[in-house]
Amino acid sequence: MREKNILVIDDDRIILDSLCEFLSLEGFQTNGAETLKGAMAELEKQSYSLVITDVNLPDGDGLELLNTIKKEHPQTVAIVITGYGTIESAVKAIKQGAYDYLTKPIADDELRLTVERAIKQQSLMSENLSLRLQLEQKYRLENILSQNYEMARMFARVEAVADSTVTILMTGPSGTGKSMLARAIHHRSSRRNKPFVEVSCGALPETLLESELFGHVKGAFTGAVKNKEGKFLAANGGTIFLDEIANASPALQVKLLRILEDRQFEPVGSNKTKTVDTRIITASNRNLAEEVKQGRFREDLYHRINVVTIDLPPLSERVSDVRLLAEHFLRMYCRHHNKVKLGITVEALKYLERYSWPGNIRELENVIERAVLLSEGKYIEPEDLTNPIRKQTEKKIDGPMSLKEAAAEMEESFIRQALEANHWNRQETAEALQINRTTLFKKMKRYGLYTEAERLGLT
Ligand SMILES: Nc1ncnc2c1ncn2[C@@H]1O[C@H](COP(=O)(O)OP(=O)(O)OP(=O)(O)O)[C@@H](O)[C@H]1O
Ligand SMILES: [Mg+2]
Structure with a gap:
């Protein structure tokens, strides 16, 4: 038995039974319905890979069913059956989202072929959908875990600016989640269905990086045998993530400044100006302000990319x-x-x-x-x-723990116990510990107890 299932709808009992029987013999799990209402009920009960429906049903129009499928069961593919010579309704059905149509009388070979094609299409669709869902799942902010107070502030900031074109600078040491967060921002914006393109500015020598980002025209340099599009254009409508931005050469910094100011650039070796609508997120694990001070990074560019900063603390x-x-x-x-x-x-x-x-x-x-x-x-x-x-x-x-570490550890566990004894009521806990509420609050934050309480819904 194949895992794909098919719902067949026809008010002509003989046709319905013969279709179901044929498809069962082909190895599909098959169910039948004779009315529009019956079909709707069946679709509510389980999800189908394929629906084959007659256009004329006693209690309505098969095309109505197509609408429901499109809206509520986007992973189901539909084929309509039309009477001989009614090509118009077939055209209408295709326009409404049917994958294909069959005309009565239905020949076995034709049915087999059409169903196979439709099932293939359905597999592709559900594969795409599940890949997309997987990606969305992975880059949902909810999956970027933290109970740290600083991080919570960063998340709030991300939330506030994700769906805008504001340029974001992420800083923080290697492995703290900069790339992950950049993707999360993209997936949280209305650009999510457009490309997210990541370029590491440290990975390529200067000249190659320039053509990687802006593209080049044929003959621009030795080896440029044909035109190349470049990542900025590839990310048009979407987001470009420029990692290790501190490595950009002075010449590249000038080009970046221009693209940030008026979204324009010229491919290497060309004088034709291109315009793009690309959201720019940059990251650096070096301190850019320091790079500016040392004269290695343009100050004007620094201010342009540093509109919103997300600084990720080390683990x-x-x-x-x-x-x-x-x-x-x-x-x-x-x-x-x-x-x-x-x-x-x-x-x-x-x-x-x-x-x-x-x-x-x-x-x-x-x-x-x-x-x-x-x-x-x-x-x-x-x-x-x-x-x-x-x-x-x-x-x-x-080995010996420092006095400070030991004291902190004791303090934390002491406060936790007091909180638990007082059902996390801060006023009562503070009284029990004979400290004021502000002090308790500060200590709770320091030890991550506040976020813990938030998580448990105790604040
Ligand atoms: N808060 C988090 N929750 C869950 N997974 C995380 C979190 N932060 C980072 N990760 C995971 O840790 C790994 C490293 O993160 P990421 O590649 O984003 O770091 P990075 O700051 O871009 O590092 P680099 O500077 O080296 O490029 C990734 O696999 C990422 O999925
Ligand atoms: Mg990274």
Whole structure:
């Protein structure tokens, strides 16, 4: 039995039965309906790959059904059956979104061919849709996890500017999520159905980068054997993400400034000006203000790209995210590699939370993927972690903790206990701890307790 199913609608019982029988023999799961109402009810019950419907039904018009399918079941493909010589209704049906039509009397070969083609089309459609959904899923802001206060502020900022053309500069060390957030912004804007193009300004030598971005005309330089479009045009209507912008050469900086000011540029070797409507997001893991001070980056360009800044803190400054992200990656890679792990042991978590994470979230992601692949037990244990983590942290765990660290750890757990004892009521907790509410609030924020409370709906 194939996994594709077909709904056939015809008020002529004999035709209906013979169609259903034929399609069942072809291996499809087949259901029949004799009326428009019956068909609608059937579509509510389950989703169909294909609907084959007569145009004239006793209680309405098969074309009406096409409308419903288009609106409510976009993954279903429709074929209409028309009477001999009524080509007009077939044309109308196609215009209304039917994939194809069959004329009565229906020959077996024709039916087989038409159905095969329609099913192929349907597979493509549902594949596209699920790919798109997957992408949207991945880049939904909700999937960019954090319970850090700074990050929450950044998310709010992203939310506010996503659907505008404002230029955004993302800063933060490598692996903190700049690229991911750039994509999320694109997917959150009305440009989401247009291209998102990412170019790393550090990956190519100066001249190649220029033609990569702006294109070139044939003969512009040796090796330019034909015209090339360039990424800015490729991203027309969409978003271009220029990573490692600090690496742009002085000449390129001038070109970028112009494109930011009036959206215009000329391809390399051409004097024909082009105009594009491309939203620009840039990123840098170097401090651009410093680059400006050192005279390596144009100040006017800096101000142009720095309209809205999103500064992503290193993972070591959002320790409360380590566990959240580690568990997220654990679920993700278990699914991906078809493994079953119940969690991360308390001991292993301690290691993860104390490590300095020079590679930030990317490093954490790699560490967890590796652990998922290598660990043999049901839980991720310290042995499953990489050497640097164990070495660096063992010192910290076994060696003396600084007084400040120890005090902070005690303070955090003390406050948490008080909050829990007072049902997270801040007034009562503050009274119990004999501090004022503002102080409590500040401490809660410092230890990530405030965002935790928010998450639990306790604020
Ligand atoms: N908050 C987050 N929640 C979930 N996954 C995240 C988060 N931040 C980053 N990641 C994941 O971490 C990895 C690294 O992120 P990303 O590539 O966006 O970093 P980056 O800042 O662009 O790094 P680089 O400067 O090296 O280009 C990616 O796989 C991304 O999906
Ligand atoms: Mg990146």
